[in-house]
Amino acid sequence: MPRLALAFGLGLLAVLAAIPLLVKLTGVVFLLTLFTRIVILAIAAVSLNFILGYGGMISLGHAVYLGIGGYTMGILAHHGITSGFVQWPVALALSALFALATGALSLRTRGVYFLMITLSFAQMVYFLTVGLDKYGGDDGLTIYKRSTFAGLLDLSDKVTFYYVCFALLIACVFAVWRMSRSHFGMVIRGAKSNDRRMQALGISTYRYRLTAYVIAGTMCGLAGVLLANHTDFINPEMLSWTRSGDLIIMVLLGGIGTVIGPVAGTVAYLVLEEGLSGVTEHWQIFLGPLLVLAALYRHGGIAGLLSWNRRD
Amino acid sequence: MILFLEQFLNGLQFALLLFLLAAGLTLIFGIMDLVNLAHGSLYMVGAYLAAYFARMLDSFVLGVLLALPAALLLGVVLEILVMRRLYSRDHLDHVLATFGLILFFNEAVRLVWGPAGLTLPLPSFLSVFLQVLPGVSYPVYRLTIIAVGLLVAGLLYYLVQHTRIGMLIRAGASNREMVGALGVNIKRLYTIVFGVGACLAALAGVMAAPILTVQIGMGENILILAFVVIVIGGIGSVRGAFVAAIIVGVTDTVGRAYLPDILRLMLSPTAASTAAPALSAMFIYLLMSSFLVFRPEGLFPAPGGRR
Numbered sequence: 001m002p003r004l005a006l007a008f009g010l011g012l013l014a015v016l017a018a019i020p021l022l023v024k025l026t027g028v029v030f031l032l033t034l035f036t037r038i039v040i041l042a043i044a045a046v047s048l049n050f051i052l053g054y055g056g057m058i059s060l061g062h063a064v065y066l067g068i069g070g071y072t073m074g075i076l077a078h079h080g081i082t083s084g085f086v087q088w089p090v091a092l093a094l095s096a097l098f099a100l101a102t103g104a105l106s107l108r109t110r111g112v113y114f115l116m117i118t119l120s121f122a123q124m125v126y127f128l129t130v131g132l133d134k135y136g137g138d139d140g141l142t143i144y145k146r147s148t149f150a151g152l153l154d155l156s157d158k159v160t161f162y163y164v165c166f167a168l169l170i171a172c173v174f175a176v177w178r179m180s181r182s183h184f185g186m187v188i189r190g191a192k193s194n195d196r197r198m199q200a201l202g203i204s205t206y207r208y209r210l211t212a213y214v215i216a217g218t219m220c221g222l223a224g225v226l227l228a229n230h231t232d233f234i235n236p237e238m239l240s241w242t243r244s245g246d247l248i249i250m251v252l253l254g255g256i257g258t259v260i261g262p263v264a265g266t267v268a269y270l271v272l273e274e275g276l277s278g279v280t281e282h283w284q285i286f287l288g289p290l291l292v293l294a295a296l297y298r299h300g301g302i303a304g305l306l307s308w309n310r311r312d
Numbered sequence: 313m314i315l316f317l318e319q320f321l322n323g324l325q326f327a328l329l330l331f332l333l334a335a336g337l338t339l340i341f342g343i344m345d346l347v348n349l350a351h352g353s354l355y356m357v358g359a360y361l362a363a364y365f366a367r368m369l370d371s372f373v374l375g376v377l378l379a380l381p382a383a384l385l386l387g388v389v390l391e392i393l394v395m396r397r398l399y400s401r402d403h404l405d406h407v408l409a410t411f412g413l414i415l416f417f418n419e420a421v422r423l424v425w426g427p428a429g430l431t432l433p434l435p436s437f438l439s440v441f442l443q444v445l446p447g448v449s450y451p452v453y454r455l456t457i458i459a460v461g462l463l464v465a466g467l468l469y470y471l472v473q474h475t476r477i478g479m480l481i482r483a484g485a486s487n488r489e490m491v492g493a494l495g496v497n498i499k500r501l502y503t504i505v506f507g508v509g510a511c512l513a514a515l516a517g518v519m520a521a522p523i524l525t526v527q528i529g530m531g532e533n534i535l536i537l538a539f540v541v542i543v544i545g546g547i548g549s550v551r552g553a554f555v556a557a558i559i560v561g562v563t564d565t566v567g568r569a570y571l572p573d574i575l576r577l578m579l580s581p582t583a584a585s586t587a588a589p590a591l592s593a594m595f596i597y598l599l600m601s602s603f604l605v606f607r608p609e610g611l612f613p614a615p616g617g618r619r
Contacts, residue, residue, distance in 0.1 A: 058404055105605050112347060112403050116543050117604040123536060124597040131590025133583040241536060245349070245411045252408050284419035291412025295405045296397050 009260035012267070013173075016166060020159045032158055038270045039165045040226045045250040045262035046172050047219035052248070053257035054180055055212050056192030057107075058115045061122025062247050065217045067129060067239025068095045069224020074234040075135055077143050084147035084155075088225055095221025096214050098125075103213035107206060119241060129236040140235025147229055155229055165226050169263070172219055177259045179215075188212050253294060254302050264302045314448050319569040320562065321444075325454045327561025328461025332516035333534060334541040334553040335468055336509025342485045342548020344502055346395065347403050349410040351513055351538065352531025353417035358383045358514025359521040359530065360421055363430040372435040376518050380511055387510025391503045399502070418528050429527035432518075457519050464515070465554055472550055481505060485548045537564075540600045546610025555611055560596055567592025 019035045044066060051057040072091035081087065102121040109117050135141045146155040155161045179185045190198045191205040198205045228234050237243070246269070254265020272290075276283030337351050361382050366375025394413070398406055434453055441449040472478040480501055483491045492498040517531070524530065541560050545552025571588035579587060603610060 052404075058407070060407070105601070109604055109608055113543075113604055113608050115347070115403065115407075116539060117601055119536065119539070120543075120597045120600040120604065124594050124601070127590045127593040127597070131587040131594075133586035137586045242414075242532060245407065248404070248407055249411060252404065256404070282419050282423050284415040285423060288412045288414070288416025288419065291415070292394055292409045295401070295409035295412065296394075 005258075005260075008264075012260060012264060013170065016169075016263075016267075020162055029158075032162060034270065034274060036158070036162050036165055036230055037227075038267055039162070039169050040223050040230055041247075041250065041270065042263045042266040043165075043169050043172050043226070044220045044223040044247055045254070045266045046169070046176055047216045047223065048247050049251045049254075049256060049258075049262040050176050050179070050219070051212055051216045052251055053261070054185060054192065055188045055209060057209065057213065058112075058248075059118040060115045060241065060244050060248070061118035061120070062216075062220060063239045063241070063243035064122035064125050065095050065099070065220035066224035066227055066243065067125060067234075067236070068098055069221035069226075070228035070234045070238050071129060071135070071224075072221075073147065073225045073228045074141050074143050077145055077147075078135065078141060082145045082148050084149045084153075087147050088222075091225045092218050092221050095224070096218040099214040099217025100210070103210050103217070107209050107213065119244070122239060122241065122244060126236055126239050126241075129239065136235065138236060140233055140237075143228060143232045143234065146232070147225070161229070165230075168222065168226070172222075173259060173263065175219075180259065184208060184211070249291060261302065268302060314445075315569075316566075317445065317448060318450065319566050321450055321454065321458070322569075323562035323565035324558070325457045325461075325561075326565050327558045328458055328465070329516045329520055330534070330537060330541055330561050331461060331465060331554055331557035332512045332519075334538040334545070334557055335465075335550055336512040337535075337538050338542040338545065338548055338550060338553045339481065339485075339505050340509045341542060343481060343488075343505055344395075344399050346398060347406040347410065348395075349407060349535065350390075350413035350417065351509070352535030353414050354383060354387065354510045354513040354531070355517035355520075355534065356421065356526075356528070356531040357386065357417060358517035359432070359526045360425055360430060360517075361514070362518040362521055363432040363526050364425065366432055367430075372432070372438070375432070379518050380514060383514030384507050384511040387507040388503055390510070391506040395506055396499065396502065414532070421528055427528065429525050432521040432526060434522045453522060460515075460519065464512070468550055477501075477504070537596070540596055542610075543600055544603050544610055546612045549610065549612040552610050552612035560599075563599075564592055564596060567595060 016035065016039065020032060023029060023032045044062070047065075048059065048062045051059060069091045072094050073087050076082075076087045076090065102118070106114055106117045106121070129135075130138055146161075149155075153160060153164065155164065180189070187198065187203055187205060187208040190203075191209055195205055224238070227238065250265040250269045251262045252265065253268050254263065255261035272287065273283065276286055280286075333351065333355055337348065340346050340348050340351070358379055362375045362379035364375075365378040365382075366372050369375060369378075390413075394409060398409055438453045438456060440452050442452050442455060444450045444455075470478075472481060480491065480496055483496075484498065484501060484505075488498065491501075520530075537560065541556045542553055543556075544559065545554070545556035568589050571591055572584050575584035575588055575591075578584075
């Protein structure tokens with residue numbers, strides 16, 4: 001990784017780490033809320049990038065894991081089970097299980113059919129949540145108590161919660177970085193550029209791709225748990241297909257197949273959203289054409305601008 | 313039985329709306345290999361244009377007649393400005409660009425017509441009931457939708473199967489490079505196909521406008537259903553889109569009508585009425601997933617078409 005890229009990545013993480021301090025100095029509390037959201041969605045973007053950027057699996061249903069994580073946390077809390085030691089493992093296990101079952105079927109398809117089938121499975125869960133009358137249906141469910149950790153951590157403290165999310169983001173970025181450089185990651189990347197050749201080398205790429213899909217789903221499930229804790233509310237909107245589209249855009253803006261790219265993309269997308277909406281109520285009229293231009297002229301997103309996009 | 317007939321007609325009417333949306337989408341997808349998420353926006357803009365023109369000119373018919381060429385023009389402009397630069401890109405770029413267009417159109421509509429949404433009131437000659445069977449009366453407007461849908465389906469079939477341009481469209485779906493190499497102006501062909509697709513989407517929006525409310529984002533959910541239809545029918549096949557639209561439209565409507573009664577045997581009434589539409593929607597996506605796993609080429613694969 002060239003020096004400029006490393007400096008940019010570390011700089012970005014340093015800025016994110018300093019946000020609570022900045023809030024304390026300036027007194028703009030709203031920044032902390034915004035950046036908590038950014039950090040959580042960055043985890044989701046990093047997880048999507050793992051399969052999309054390295055594995056070439058274009059999923060238009062990745063937000064379903066935000067929903068599975070969020071709804072697991074919310075439903076358990078609704079029934080009085082607030083311990084994070086129960087909620088979090090259950091949410092992650094369910095995300096992994098769903099990814100395993102749907103991934104096993106989805107990965108039999110290729111290209112645009114993969115996009116369609118991931119969308120289809122996500123829509124199924126979306127309508128399941130709409131139909132759950134007991135948990136609010138379309139209107140959603142308010143969560144009255146955040147996850148508790150036997151007094152070790154107080155997630156209702158904003159700064160603590162921010163650092164928990166931030167630490168988890170660092171862990172995910174590190175995990176993806178290590179995996180992408182391992183034998184496992186090499187197989188995934190090889191299957192992206194030429195699956196036939198990988199199979200001719202005697203490697204059963206299907207298993208590797210499925211494993212990657214399950215890892216990504218689980219990671220995004222974690223983001224879902226955090227998101228439900230952050231907003232104290234869950235509704236079907238969390239896993240609508242447009243949310244999956246948002247995630248793809250964050251990854252693309254940052255630069256696919258780079259480690260820190262998705263984090264930069266998430267920051268850019270949400271800060272742009274916030275900044276433009278400060279200028280005009282009709283900010284999407286600018287954001288839309290910006291995305292079109294990014295699609296027409298992008299060369300590896302923000303990461304590409306710094307020319308450390310090493311896609312081969 | 314009478315109730316069933318009524319529900320079946322409702323289903324048919326919804327199916328034909330879906331078909332109009334899916335026909336353009338499947339041609340654009342099959343021929344240009346373009347994933348156009350903004351197709352639902354054209355549906356929305358069509359509905360808005362019709363409601364706007366109808367109010368300005370105080371005439372439903374004129375409003376509808378003006379909205380369609382306007383949508384055609386919009387489609388052509390969109391193709392020349394954005395879409396034609398996307399054909400050679402990968403699907404990821406399609407998603408990014410057309411998602412950006414959704415945001416743009418939603419906001420543009422909000423800017424021009426405000427956030428509240430519009431209504432397109434029916435003229436008196438269409439808001440009457442017709443006795444379809446002894447004892448069964450059915451709104452004339454919904455019958456009109458069915459008639460227009462069938463007419464357009466017939467016209468499209470003729471256009472694709474029996475005209476020179478249709479032959480080029482089919483040839484383009486099978487092998488683009490070869491058609492271009494034979495000296496066909498493929499750029500112009502694409503512009504025409506996209507324009508026609510936009511016009512069909514707008515027609516669906518226009519016809520849905522008096523039944524549903526004309527509002528921002530109205531195209532987003534129906535777009536996904538249109539994707540279900542083209543996957544089940546086979547990407548690039550208009551005939552497949554027709555059959556699949558009937559299957560999806562009727563299943564969805566009849567499911568919503570009858571499931572609550574069945575579910576009420578097991579659940580409380582409120583839970584049943586929330587769960588029923590959700591279940592029938594889930595069933596449709598189950599159908600889509602099964603097709604993608606076991607028969608990804610769909611019911612009517614376009615010959616020599618996409619892999």
